[in-house]
Amino acid sequence: MLKYLLIGLLSFSSALQAAITITDSRGPQTFQTVPQRIASLNWTLTEQLLELNTKPLAMTDQAGYSIWVRQPALPAGIEELGSRSEPNLEKLIQLKPDLILINEVHSSLLPRLEKIAPVIYFKTFSADHSNPLAAIDVYRQLAHLLGKEALAESRLQEMNHTFSRLRQQLEKAYPEQLPLVTTVRFSNPSSVYIYGDNSMSQYALEQLGITSALPQPNSQWGLVQKRVLDLSKIQQGTVLYFEPFAQWPKLEASRLWQAMPFVRKGRIRAVPLPGHTEVPFH
Numbered sequence: 001m002l003k004y005l006l007i008g009l010l011s012f013s014s015a016l017q018a019a020i021t022i023t024d025s026r027g028p029q030t031f032q033t034v035p036q037r038i039a040s041l042n043w044t045l046t047e048q049l050l051e052l053n054t055k056p057l058a059m060t061d062q063a064g065y066s067i068w069v070r071q072p073a074l075p076a077g078i079e080e081l082g083s084r085s086e087p088n089l090e091k092l093i094q095l096k097p098d099l100i101l102i103n104e105v106h107s108s109l110l111p112r113l114e115k116i117a118p119v120i121y122f123k124t125f126s127a128d129h130s131n132p133l134a135a136i137d138v139y140r141q142l143a144h145l146l147g148k149e150a151l152a153e154s155r156l157q158e159m160n161h162t163f164s165r166l167r168q169q170l171e172k173a174y175p176e177q178l179p180l181v182t183t184v185r186f187s188n189p190s191s192v193y194i195y196g197d198n199s200m201s202q203y204a205l206e207q208l209g210i211t212s213a214l215p216q217p218n219s220q221w222g223l224v225q226k227r228v229l230d231l232s233k234i235q236q237g238t239v240l241y242f243e244p245f246a247q248w249p250k251l252e253a254s255r256l257w258q259a260m261p262f263v264r265k266g267r268i269r270a271v272p273l274p275g276h277t278e279v280p281f282h
Helices: 002-018 043-050 062-068 089-095 104-113 131-146 149-173 200-207 228-233 248-253
Strands: 020-024 027-031 038-040 099-102 119-121 181-188 191-195 223-227 238-242 268-271
Touching: 020 119, 020 131, 038 043, 043 062, 043 099, 043 131, 089 104, 099 104, 104 119, 131 149, 131 200, 149 200, 181 200, 181 228, 191 200, 191 228, 223 228
Parallel strands: 038 099, 099 119, 181 238, 238 268
Antiparallel strands: 020 027, 181 191, 191 223
């Protein structure tokens, strides 16, 4: 009797050790095995999976990802789930995933999604936390779930080493003072999104020791929409704009744009999409 009791206890203990617990935005979530068929309804979470060398079973809006994100590149064979705002739940049911990844955009779908498969919910963008640091935490949580902690820490260390190396190069190139820099994305020739506190690009610049040329307050998405005219407040700094922007020739030709202080001084540069040829100073 004692023998069988001990065997049962050892078996139970072994099962507990095999269980994997991570923390999402709702609290601890426990899995008995490593998920293999993962559906991602968000580009950011898809990026995280790919950076962990994990191919998702399915994702939303692959065409949009290939335009706006591009890297890491999508491998072939990922099932398409439609738009990010309205994913195809019928197809999701047919695919029978063993895990669904969502963020705050899909929080209202949580009850329906949990009827399909276990759900991990990360509130990736919020004015109540640091978006860049939250992204790093999500990366580590997913790495733990997938048993890829060593890979994750290696890549995070590589990122920090890159920041350090680039900062040294910048300090050598600008021994007196690093330039002030603001990053933007144009909506149209008269409207622009300015990245500020809580944005990924501002975090990257800060790691390089660079201060914003046009500081913006903290916000959920890390950016604010302004008139292009507002950029005229940048007297000494440099502007980096993220591509793609199909209407760039129209904006560049406008008198308003040509009158901008940073344009007259040649302090405007495009940040090309990964895989594109670098664009020279305009």
